Amino acid sequence: MSGLYGRHRAVSPEWLALYYRHPIELTHGEGRYVRDADGNRYLDFFGGILTTMTAHALPEVTKAVAEQAGRIIHSSTLYLNRPMVEMAERVAALSGIPDARVFFTTSGTEANDTALLLATAHRRSNQILAMRNSYHGRSFSTVSITGNQAWSPTSLSPLQTLYVHGGVRTRGPYAELSDDRFIEACVADLEDLLGHTRGPAALIAEPVQGVGGFTSPPDGLYAAFRQVLDRHGVLWISDEVQTGWGRTGDHFWGWQAHAEHGPPDILTFAKGIGNGMSVGGVVARAEVMNCLDANSISTFGGSPITMAASLANLSYLLEHDLQGNARRVGGLLIERLRGIAAAFPAVREVRGRGLMIGVELVKPGTDEADPEAAAAVLEAARAGGLLIGKGGGHGTSVLRIAPPLTLTVAEAEEGAAILADALHAAG
The missing domain is CATH 3.90.1150.10 (Aspartate Aminotransferase, domain 1)
Structure with a gap:
C-alpha cells in the first residue's frame, strides 16, 4: 500500500x-x-x-469568500458580526417560525446537538422521541438518538430515546396499508407510546431520512403527529440538514409537506447552505431558544467567512429558483x-x-x-x-x-x- x-x-x-x-x-x-x-x-x-x-x-460564492478573507476571517460570537446577523435575519424570515432566533454551528451534528440541549432544558426532560431508521449525527448525544444501527456505535447515552414508527413507508408492519391508514396506525403507535412515558422533551425527525436511504412517510404524517405532541406539550424538531433549501423541489423545507398545523418548534440545518463551507444552525422561537440559563458562545459558528459564503449561496439559490x-x-x-x-x-x-x-x-x-x-x-x-x-x-x-x-x-x-x-x- x-x-x-x-x-x-x-x-x-x-x-x-x-x-x-x-x-x-x-x-x-x-x-x-x-x-x-x-x-x-x-x-x-x-x-x-x-x-x-x-x-x-x-463564482458568486468563491468571490464572496475571497473578499471576506481579505478583510477578516474570524472573530467568534463574542463580537458583533455583520455577515452573521444578516444571514440570521434571512434564515429567520425563511424558516416560517414566529419570533425566530438563530444560532449558527459548524455542522449538522452540532446543530442537532444544540436542538437537543434546548428541548431538554425547556421541557426539563431527558426523554427524546426519534424515528426508526433515522440518522442525526455523530456526537455522543446524536448517535444515541439515531435509529439506524449501522451508524450508532454505542447504546450509552445521556438521553432516554424512544423510537416511533413512520419514517419508512414501504417496509415494516404498516407497509401494506393505504397512506391514510398508515398515518392512522403511526399516530396510534405514538399515542400508545406517550401513554407509557413521563413527558418527553421532543420528537426529532427528518422529513426525508437521508442516511436511511431517502425514505419518507406520506405527506401529513408529522402534521398528524403534531396534534398529538401539542396535547402532551412535546416539542417538534425538524432535522432539515439534508432536506432544506429547496432540495425536495415541492417545498423549501421538508416540514412544509406536513404543514397543516404550522412550523416546527425547532428547525436544524447545515450541509448545502454553505456550498462546501462548514455551516450549520438552529432556528427556534424565542421562548425556546432563550431558555438556557447559562452563558454560551460559539468559537467558529457563524464565522464571517462562512456567513459570507452562505449569504452569496442563498442569494444565488433564490434568484435562480x-x-x-x-x-x-x-x-x-x-x-x-x-x-x-x-x-x-x-x-x-x-x-x-x-x-x-x-x-x-x-x-x-x-x-x-x-x-x-x-x-x-x-x-x-x-x-x-x-x-x-x-x-x-x-x-x-x-x-x-x-x-x-x-x-x-x-x-x-x-x-x-x-x-x-x-x-x-x-x-
Whole structure:
C-alpha cells in the first residue's frame, strides 16, 4: 500500500469510511463535475454528501469568500458580526417560525446537538422521541438518538430515546396499508407510546431520512403527529440538514409537506447552505431558544467567512429558483430512473422527490437488502464517470442520488445513462 491512501490508513481511524476499492482524491470541481488527482472527470451526483448544493466553484460564492478573507476571517460570537446577523435575519424570515432566533454551528451534528440541549432544558426532560431508521449525527448525544444501527456505535447515552414508527413507508408492519391508514396506525403507535412515558422533551425527525436511504412517510404524517405532541406539550424538531433549501423541489423545507398545523418548534440545518463551507444552525422561537440559563458562545459558528459564503449561496439559490429546478429536473430524473429500473429485477424501488432520489437494491425475487450489489453499482458508476452515494437502514443497499441543484436536463440524462450501464455491469 503506497501513496496517499497508504498515508491515510497510517494516521486515520479504521472506522473512517472511504468509498471505492481504490479510493479517489478529488482535486478540482466546476459546475456539476469534478476531477480526481489522476485527471479523471466525473459527473457529481452526490455533492460531498448533499453539501455542494448549488455548484462546484460557484463564482458568486468563491468571490464572496475571497473578499471576506481579505478583510477578516474570524472573530467568534463574542463580537458583533455583520455577515452573521444578516444571514440570521434571512434564515429567520425563511424558516416560517414566529419570533425566530438563530444560532449558527459548524455542522449538522452540532446543530442537532444544540436542538437537543434546548428541548431538554425547556421541557426539563431527558426523554427524546426519534424515528426508526433515522440518522442525526455523530456526537455522543446524536448517535444515541439515531435509529439506524449501522451508524450508532454505542447504546450509552445521556438521553432516554424512544423510537416511533413512520419514517419508512414501504417496509415494516404498516407497509401494506393505504397512506391514510398508515398515518392512522403511526399516530396510534405514538399515542400508545406517550401513554407509557413521563413527558418527553421532543420528537426529532427528518422529513426525508437521508442516511436511511431517502425514505419518507406520506405527506401529513408529522402534521398528524403534531396534534398529538401539542396535547402532551412535546416539542417538534425538524432535522432539515439534508432536506432544506429547496432540495425536495415541492417545498423549501421538508416540514412544509406536513404543514397543516404550522412550523416546527425547532428547525436544524447545515450541509448545502454553505456550498462546501462548514455551516450549520438552529432556528427556534424565542421562548425556546432563550431558555438556557447559562452563558454560551460559539468559537467558529457563524464565522464571517462562512456567513459570507452562505449569504452569496442563498442569494444565488433564490434568484435562480433552484427549488423550481430541483422540482422540474428532479421529476424528469426520477421518471427516467424508474423506466430504467423496470428492466432490473434487483431494483426494489426508485423513490424520492426533487433532487433527493433513492434506488433500493434487493436480491431479485425477495425483499432482502443487497449491500454487495449496491457496492458493485457504486464502483461501476464511478468507472463510467458518475459519483453517487449509498445508504439505507436495512443494509447499505440504497443508491443515493443528490446532485447540485443547478443540474441540467442534459446532465440528468447523462447520469441516468451511466447508472443504467452500471446496473447492467453489476448485475
